[in-house]
Amino acid sequence: MILSHLLTIHKDGINRASAEILARCRELKNHLLKNSINTELHAIICNSNVSLWNSSKLSNELGIYGVDKIWITKKGNICDQNKALIKYIASAQKEATKKYNIPSLLVMESNELVKDILGGLAIHINASVISDVIKFGFSDNNFTPRKDKSLYIRATRPVMTSKALADVKVIDKQIIISLRPGSYNLPDVNDLETVPKKVEIEYMNDRLHSPNNKISLKNQIKQVINATEDFIDLNEARIIVAAGRGIKDQNGKTLIANLAEVLNAGIAASRALTQSGIYDSSVLVGQSGKVVSPQLYLAVGISGSVQHISGILNSKMIIAINKDKNAPIFDIADYGIVGDLNKVIPILIDEIKKIKSK
Amino acid sequence: MKIFVSVKMVPDVSAPMLVKNGELIMDADRTVLNAYDASAVEEALVLKEAYAGEVVVVSVGPAKAAETLRKAMAMGADSAVHITTENMEEELLFDSYSYARILAVYYKDQYYDALFFGKQSQDTDAGLTGSMVAEILDIPYVSNAINITREEDDKFVITRQTDNNQEIIKTSSSCLITCSNNMNEPRIPSLKGIIASKKKRLQKINLRDLHINERDYKPQTKLIEYKTLPSRKAGEKLEDDAEKTSKMLAEFLYQKNIFQ
Numbered sequence A: 001m002i003l004s005h006l007l008t009i010h011k012d013g014i015n016r017a018s019a020e021i022l023a024r025c026r027e028l029k030n031h032l033l034k035n036s037i038n039t040e041l042h043a044i045i046c047n048s049n050v051s052l053w054n055s056s057k058l059s060n061e062l063g064i065y066g067v068d069k070i071w072i073t074k075k076g077n078i079c080d081q082n083k084a085l086i087k088y089i090a091s092a093q094k095e096a097t098k099k100y101n102i103p104s105l106l107v108m109e110s111n112e113l114v115k116d117i118l119g120g121l122a123i124h125i126n127a128s129v130i131s132d133v134i135k136f137g138f139s140d141n142n143f144t145p146r147k148d149k150s151l152y153i154r155a156t157r158p159v160m161t162s163k164a165l166a167d168v169k170v171i172d173k174q175i176i177i178s179l180r181p182g183s184y185n186l187p188d189v190n191d192l193e194t195v196p197k198k199v200e201i202e203y204m205n206d207r208l209h210s211p212n213n214k215i216s217l218k219n220q221i222k223q224v225i226n227a228t229e230d231f232i233d234l235n236e237a238r239i240i241v242a243a244g245r246g247i248k249d250q251n252g253k254t255l256i257a258n259l260a261e262v263l264n265a266g267i268a269a270s271r272a273l274t275q276s277g278i279y280d281s282s283v284l285v286g287q288s289g290k291v292v293s294p295q296l297y298l299a300v301g302i303s304g305s306v307q308h309i310s311g312i313l314n315s316k317m318i319i320a321i322n323k324d325k326n327a328p329i330f331d332i333a334d335y336g337i338v339g340d341l342n343k344v345i346p347i348l349i350d351e352i353k354k355i356k357s358k
Numbered sequence B: 001m002k003i004f005v006s007v008k009m010v011p012d013v014s015a016p017m018l019v020k021n022g023e024l025i026m027d028a029d030r031t032v033l034n035a036y037d038a039s040a041v042e043e044a045l046v047l048k049e050a051y052a053g054e055v056v057v058v059s060v061g062p063a064k065a066a067e068t069l070r071k072a073m074a075m076g077a078d079s080a081v082h083i084t085t086e087n088m089e090e091e092l093l094f095d096s097y098s099y100a101r102i103l104a105v106y107y108k109d110q111y112y113d114a115l116f117f118g119k120q121s122q123d124t125d126a127g128l129t130g131s132m133v134a135e136i137l138d139i140p141y142v143s144n145a146i147n148i149t150r151e152e153d154d155k156f157v158i159t160r161q162t163d164n165n166q167e168i169i170k171t172s173s174s175c176l177i178t179c180s181n182n183m184n185e186p187r188i189p190s191l192k193g194i195i196a197s198k199k200k201r202l203q204k205i206n207l208r209d210l211h212i213n214e215r216d217y218k219p220q221t222k223l224i225e226y227k228t229l230p231s232r233k234a235g236e237k238l239e240d241d242a243e244k245t246s247k248m249l250a251e252f253l254y255q256k257n258i259f260q
């Protein structure tokens, strides 16, 4: 079978969620190979950063995850359009599977880019889809291929505003899954392939622009508004300082900025503050916003509504500062401080500075 | 201008619930209009008020879903279409794919300037139906809209939230837009609106009369069981003066290797 991943890369490395997904895919691939099922792991790249990587860097960075083949579009920008991105991924998937007529599982990171195309892509390539999962695998431990060459995938996903989990299954020849970041651990470096083998790289440009693949785009991107110029990407951040209604105003916002600076943290906000315009909706965390998975999530003046908590459950550690000792956020916090943030934070910043200068 | 808004009846997720033997037991049988769809209705009404036209709400669901449609009409939608799934045992197992196939069959024969959807259902967070319908109908679409305006040349200009910024996209008419709840505060129906909604037209169409083969909307996903969330235990909670607690927190962070 073909396992593939829509890969996100930065200038200097692959992004964390992609590394988590590749690690999980590699685990599944090895499992299948052990059961004598011919399996390849593919990476599909359509982001323009790929032009900054040469083929040996691609081979090295991805070979350690056991990637066998990479599909690339050089024209990264056409993929800003959902219809084009769907066509692009679809052609890579089709090429990859047609050789052997074998089943495929495509795993993507559950982010806004992917949410935009997930349903459309599933229809386009006639695949079954499970979105926003936190765990997935084959139905049984001893994977045996079905006669009709379909896969049986079982996945766990949060439902009811993350008040419960649902285990669902799909059986199909082509399956797509989107996975919440932080659901699997990053691979242990010692566990990766040390001598990456040569990875096959295929550029898709011509195929995409062939006459029978013509993409007529009806959407036109007029402008991109950058929320903040100098920010730490919340999808990647190791530490996140999150502000809630308790910070009240611009002064509170400055306090948060100062705390984030000493911690080298990304800044998030609850809906109370994105609604009032104190923060941009790009930094909203929760059911309507982002799902984050930092090492530390520091919630300041946030009550802990189910909608907010649903976006932070994949955090490794949660710390809360709130003046109400009964705030629900304390029920899930690993460490909590009951107190007025206006008093606590300035002292906390000083203490952190003191420790760091030692 | 004619806008259809797809609205879904969802269980009230704020009600207490519990998982037992793989099943989800909700305290109350309360259902509500999906919050994201309420935002979609609100946005359609604002556009109608600005440019004149008609707002039609559409829902696929059991008899009870009529309440959801009435609520949307009480907000101001002009009429409603209820694709009923009564007495269909499988109904409970419908997934986004099923609803998308059914809705696409209905919309295929309609004239519209835009189809509005919620960006996701509150109960499943699936977020699939809108883009599936757009792909089936092969119409342009924009997801996760936080603002929608109309241009003179009958095009829509939409601001959408992406991962780290916002895009302003111009798209042609006969498009599909999925709406975030970050774009407005849905109005609360007034008493007058509620009374007026009772007289508005609610068309019922039996799913069986929609000329769609049962095979075509067979759900892709099957529920195996519900489970409880692995619990996060409440950890240490410090209640003391700010001086002391801040120091302890800084020390705790240091112990945990947070500073780099």
Ligand SMILES: Cc1cc2nc3c(=O)[nH]c(=O)nc-3n(C[C@H](O)[C@H](O)[C@H](O)COP(=O)(O)OP(=O)(O)OC[C@H]3O[C@@H](n4cnc5c(N)ncnc54)[C@H](O)[C@@H]3O)c2cc1C
Pocket (backbone or CB within 6 Å): A243, A244, A245, A246, A247, A269, A270, A271, A272, A273, A284, A285, A286, A287, A288, A289, A290, A300, A301, A302, A303, A304, A305, A306, A307, A308, A311, A321, A322, A323, A324, A327, A339, A340, A341, A342, B035, B036, B122, B181
């Ligand atoms: C469909 C839907 C989707 C939603 N999606 C999201 C989402 O994605 N993200 C999200 O965040 N919300 C979301 N919400 C909204 C959510 O229900 C809450 O309204 C929101 O999270 C509340 O934000 P908050 O905790 O900042 O404010 P509040 O609930 O008002 O809490 C403020 C807290 O600050 C504390 N406080 C006040 N002053 C101080 C002080 N001086 N020092 C210390 N503590 C102080 C208070 O004790 C209180 O606990 C959604 C709601 C719905 C219906």
Ligand SMILES: Nc1ncnc2c1ncn2[C@@H]1O[C@H](COP(=O)(O)O)[C@@H](O)[C@H]1O
Pocket (backbone or CB within 6 Å): B006, B007, B008, B009, B034, B036, B037, B058, B059, B060, B061, B096, B099, B116, B117, B118, B119, B120, B121, B124, B125, B126, B127, B128, B129, B130
């Ligand atoms: N049964 C339904 N009837 C009408 N609209 C629906 C139905 N199911 C889903 N939708 C629409 O599709 C959106 C996304 O649904 P989902 O894919 O379930 O997250 C919802 O916000 C609704 O606008």
